[in-house]
Amino acid sequence: MHPIPLHMKKTRVRFAPSPTGALHIGGLRTALYNYLLARQTGGTMILRIEDTDQGRFVPGAEAYIAEALQWAGIQIDEGVGPGGPFGPYRQSERRSIYQEHAQQLINQGHAYYAFDSEDDLEAMRQRLKAAGADDQQYGVGTRLQMVNSLTLPPAEVASRLASGTPYVIRFKVPENKSVVVQDLIRGEVVVSSNQVDDKVLMKSDGMPTYHLANVVDDHLMQISHVIRGEEWLPSAPIHVLLYEAFGWTETMPRFAHLPLLLKPDGHGKLSKRDADQLGFPIFPLNWKDPRTGEVATGYREAGYLPEALINFLAFLGWNPGTEQEIFSMQELVKAFAIERIGKAGTRFDIHKAQWFNQHYLRSKSTQELSHWLLADLKNAGTIVSEEIAQQISDVLRDRITFPSDLFKLGRFFIERPLEYDQQVFSKKWNKDAVAVLSAFADSLPSVNPYTAEPIKATFEQTAANLGVKPGQVLQVLRVSVTGQASGPDLMKSMEILGRDETIERIRTCIRSTPLPG
C-alpha cells in the first residue's frame, strides 16, 4: 500500500477530549478551530474519546461533551455519536489495537518492558536529584540502571511476564538525535532526543498512555492535522519519534499547537478548577459534578448565545487581519486560517464576550426576545399575552445583555411597585408634584388614542397648566408608575401598561406617600 502524499490527503481533523468532567472553554475553542478547518476544506470533523485513564473517568462527561458541541453548533461528522469507518472511536474499546502496536515496537527494538515499582522510580528521581542532574527522567541516561528487559536476562524477562508480574512498556528513545517538530503556528521546534524520556506507552493495567494511543489512532484514522493546545508542545517530539519508529513519517499529520487561554490576571492557564471562581463561566453548559453534587454554571445557562460565544472564542488567538469583528459560523469557516493564529497566550476577558452577546441578542427578532421573557415570567408564575411580552421586549431591546435582563428590567410592567425610589422622592416629592400627578391622572381617561405621543402631550399640558415645568415632575411620575428612578421610555411604558393600570398606579402612589414636613 502506498501512502498518500500529505498534500493530497483529505483534511481529517479530530477533537479528542478526555471524559474527565465538563468540557472547558479552551477545549471548546480547540474543537472550534478543528471544525473550522474541516468545514473550510470540505474535510471531516471527528470526535474521539480519550478514555484511557480509568481512574479519572467521570460518568456523564461524554454526553456532556456531545451536548456542548451541539449547542455550540460544532457538528461531528464521524466518531463517537455518528460512527464511521475507522471505529471504534472510544480508546477504551481499542485496547487490542494498542497492544498489537506496542508489541510491534518491542519486536523492532523500539520499546521494552519495564518492571520498576513506584518506589524504584521515586528512588531514581531522588538519586538523580541528589547527584545534581539536570533532569530526573527515565531515559537515555538512566534506562540501563533500571529493572527492565534491557537490563534483565531474557529468561528472567520471560519468566516475569509469564508469572504475571506487573509491567509497563516504555518507548526506547533513540540517542543523540535532533527531533524536529514542524508546527504550523510556531515553525520548527527542535529538541534533542536526549531530552526526551522513555515514556510509558502501555500502562500496567493494559491501557495505553496518551502518547501511544494518540499516535496510533491519528495514523489509523488518517488524521491530516493535529490541532491541540500548547500544553502538548513539549511532548510533540515523543510523538514525532513514535511516528518514525512505526515508519509512518510519510503520512504524519501536520501539527498546530494553539496558544493557551490564560486566567484574566495572566498567571496560569485557565483550568476547570477556575469554574465559578473567576466570576464568569468556564464551561459551555451547566455541569453537575457527580461526586460532589456541585453545579458549575455554563455559558448557556448564564444567558450567552452560542453564536456570541463562538464569535468571541474564535477571536481568542485568531483574527482575520481585517477590521471585521462580527462573524457568523459561516463567515468564520470562510475566513479562518491556521497561519493567522497567534503564538502568545491569551488572557480571558469576559467583557468582550458580554459585548458580543449584547450584539447578537439585539439582532434577535422581537418575537424571539419575547419568548425568553415569557418563559421567565412563567417561571415566576405570571402569564401575560404574547402581544404584551413583545411590546415590553421591544422597548427593552437596547438595554439588555442577557435574555434574563428582559425579565429583570421589565418586571415592573407586570408587578406594581412595592416601594418607590427614595432618592427621587426625598428630593422631588412635593405639593407641586402631587398636584401635577393628580391632575394628570384625572386627564388620562380622555387621552385618545391612549398612546405615547398623546400621553406625553397631555402630561406636558397638565404641568404647564399648573405652572410647573414638565421636567421637574417627570422623575416623580416615573417613580410613581414604575417604582424606579430609571428605565425605558416612560410614555411608551405607560402606553404598554394601559390606561387603567397607569391611573391606578399614580393614584396609589399619591395615596400612600405622605408629603414631607
Added chain:
RNA sequence: GGUCCGUUCGUCUAGGGGUUAGGACAUCAGAUUUUCAUUCUGGUAACACGGGUUCGAUUCCCGUACGGACUACCA
C-alpha cells in the same frame, strides 16, 4: 532546576526596516435622550530591556528580564 514556547494600548489584536503604530472591548469626556441605557463624536493609552546588523529598527539577529507550558503507569 531542566527543556520548550512566548512578549505591540488595561484586554484581544493589526502592522511591519522609514507609519501621525491602525481597529475592537474596557475606560474617560462631549452631544442626543424626560431618567438610565442605547446611539453618535472625541480623548487617554502600547512596540519589555540591552547589544548588534543597517543610512535607519518596534519590525531582522543575539543576549537579558519577565511570563507561561511541560517535566506521571493524567490527558
